[in-house]
Amino acid sequence: MKKISVLGSTGSIGTQTLDVAAKHSEHFQIEGLAAGGNTDLLLEQVRRFKPRKVSVATRELAERIQSEVPAGTEVFYGDQGLIEIAAGTDADMVVTAVMGSLGLPSTLAAIEAGKTIGLANKETLVTAGHIVTALAREKGVKLLPIDSEHSAIFQCLNGENRKDLASITLTASGGSFRDRTREELKHVTVEDALKHPNWSMGAKITIDSATMVNKGLEVIEAHWLFDLPYEQINVLLHPESIIHSFVEFRDTSIIAQLGNPDMRVPIQYALTYPERWDSPAQRLSLAEAGKLQFREMDFERFPCLRLAYECGKMGGTATTAFNAANEVAVARFLRKEISFLQIEDIIERVLERHHNIPEPELAEIEDCDKRTREAAAKL
Ligand SMILES: NC(=O)C1=CN([C@@H]2O[C@H](COP(=O)(O)OP(=O)(O)OC[C@H]3O[C@@H](n4cnc5c(N)ncnc54)[C@H](OP(=O)(O)O)[C@@H]3O)[C@@H](O)[C@H]2O)C=CC1
Ligand SMILES: CC(=O)[C@@H](O)[C@H](O)COP(=O)(O)O
């Protein structure tokens, strides 16, 4: 029996993690679940998986569900609640599937407690990659990627000699607006932006795909997960999302990982690693797929990807600021306060004013995150 806690259990990754756990219920026991405000779904999950501890975003919500959870389940709330689910249970593994840098303290707490991490929450690595990876090394904790591209690279590198690796390439679908001109982008709506062509995901990451911020975050995530310089990390537009990413070796061999776009595959691989088990996903038929297309990335069309590379190469708090500005800008776009193109405008303007701190301490990162959010909210 592997014991698992899920941070963000009511979201897109969280629910699919529980689907995978339910499919192999004789092998997985759910120890803890943390959600934000969707208490109806959380209560359903509690009845089904019988975790020992659960957490919700606020005290008020915790009080509201208290009488509805079984006697054996303790209820927590807020930032401390998230940390309790991450570090205060008997779980062997913690799946980090909350959205945004709010996942950083709980991820650090889980690593500190020696839990294997199934990492979906990429913003954690973008915000504080050097701190998260250093702590994981110190504690001997594995960071197993759940993000589809990183799972693909992880699988392609399995058993290979790292000194033979020439480069990695992350594929990008291009998101909801990949065939629109910049002129057309001036008038796109939230509803249009939320229609991802290949993946069904939470709102924030779907907008990130459309701005290409998602790929920028993933480049930085790859830098930390695979300990590679940015010069060895490429991005290639691949509209079908069938090749999830690939690696190239010094002898020019390329190894790729393919499959239908279904997050249950990388989630399950992280849960069962190093084993492979039967999956509920639909098998890929290349004959039916017929044709796979590829295009060079256009950094003029997708300036947020250029900004992400620049911040990544700069290091320090630059990526913290990039992430925080984006989180605020996307939330504002989703509330219809700003237009789609103003997301990148806000990120760019925040970064122009950013004073970079190289090798920041955790407190400096938290301070940068807070100040950047305040600035991005005012622009
Ligand atoms: N979706 C996908 O296919 C992929 C996602 N990822 C990454 O995984 C992470 C999660 O994405 P996704 O599942 O799409 O996001 P969702 O928006 O679908 O889910 C977010 C989860 O976080 C919970 N949450 C929000 N606020 C709080 C809080 N204050 N305390 C505790 N929990 C909270 C939400 O709870 P509630 O709904 O109850 O408010 C929900 O369970 C992101 O970092 C994303 O980039 C990476 C690759 C693919
Ligand atoms: C499923 C997943 O891993 C997402 O991060 C996905 O990659 C989004 O697709 P694009 O960012 O390529 O549009």
Ligand SMILES: [Mn+2]
């Ligand atoms: Mn991805």
